[in-house]
Amino acid sequence: MNPGEDARRCAEGLWAISVPSDTLAPWTSTHAYLVGDAGVGWLIDPGGAGAEADAAVDALLRAAGVRHLKGILLTHTHPDHVAGVAGALRRHGPVDVWVHPAGLGRLPPGVSGKPLGPDRRLVAGPRFLTTVATPGHASDHLAYWLPETRALVAGDLVAGRGSTWVGTPDGDVADYLASLARAAALDPRLVAPAHGPLRTDGRQVLDEAREHRLERERAIWDGLADGPATLAHLREQVYPGLDPAAHDLAERSVLAHLRKLMRETRVMHLGTDAEGPFARAPGG
Ligand SMILES: [Zn+2]
Structure with missing residues (x-):
């Protein structure tokens, strides 16, 4: 999925669009997701700021037929995921912005959040989603699980291609490996990351991420x-x-x-x- 492409329905009750953002190479965009049905929905990670990014988020809500936005959910508070929050609130609010408690103090200026812990169930029309604790890339990272379609909106837990960054001071490799295991235990069919292609081989992409980390650890050990x-x-x-x-x-x-x-x-x-x-x- 690339910037400029239309919003895509990637599973029952799940739509995605690529939003231009100021992110780490090789990426130039962050995927925003909309979970909803029957005219209501949750927006996950509005991505970047600016006219092009705003237009992408608006197109996503239109494609999903959202007449009432229930709220904005964040996978974590890195700028390429939250820069678009203020604009989305201006155009589609007022709605609450939900974030892991560790991320409450990291939101952009002027944006306040409500705490959202793991294992919370959120209703979206006739559907629901649950929050999954996935620290490692960031200590405030949550993924969103749609049990009916076995889809995991993964944020930066994994990238659709290549690896996600895990580094100090906020990243933690042990937490990251535990998060991958937690996600794998759900046995997702679709893993929908914030960057890169959506993956219908859900377990495979999680296994690849784990193997990549262990390989890197071996290289350091050998060093x-x-x-x-x-x-x-x-x-x-x-x-x-x-x-x-x-x-x-x-x-x-x-x-x-x-x-x-x-x-x-x-x-x-x-x-x-x-x-x-x-x-x-x-x-x-
Ligand atoms: Zn990130």
């Missing part, structure tokens, strides 16, 4: 085979020849893995700051 190594050294091992502009993001991702390994006492931190060096723990 410590010859003795202590700095964060920069490990980044070069895992992401060789990276554009220096991306070093910070890459190092924060490596650090998120190192934190997991440190908590498992497989890796020790030897230095005084995030640069390390890091070493395999005896018996690790």
Whole structure:
């Protein structure tokens, strides 16, 4: 799904559109979703701001036949998911904006949210959806599960292609793996991510994301085979020849893995700051 394409009905009671947004490469848009039926609906992640983005969100509501918007639901509070909230409220509000309690203080200026915890059931006309705790990419991340169609609106839990970013300070690899397992236990048929293609092989995309994380962990572990190594050294091992502009993001991702390994006492931190060096723990 790409910017400029029409809204798409991707399952019973679920519509999607690609909304231009200021997001991480390789993406240029965030998918907004509408869960609803019988003229009412919930908007999930309005995406970016600006005229083009506004037009996409409006087209989504039109395609779904929404006459009454029940509220805006957020998967998390990264700017590429929430920049469009204020505009959506202006055009389709007033409605409540629901967000994980950890995200309440992270909303754009002028937007206030209501707390939405995991395992909440929300009604949308004759249908319903439930919230799923999915921290890891962000500590305030929720996914939305439509049990009748076995569709998971996944936010940034996974990308439709490639991997999603998990890095410090807010990301957590152990939480992320647990979230993937929680999502897999639902046995989704459709996984509808915020970026990239929608995936009808739901279990497969979750398994791929898990395998990717474990592969990255193995690469970091291998990077410590010859003795202590700095964060920069490990980044070069895992992401060789990276554009220096991306070093910070890459190092924060490596650090998120190192934190997991440190908590498992497989890796020790030897230095005084995030640069390390890091070493395999005896018996690790
Ligand atoms: Zn995000």
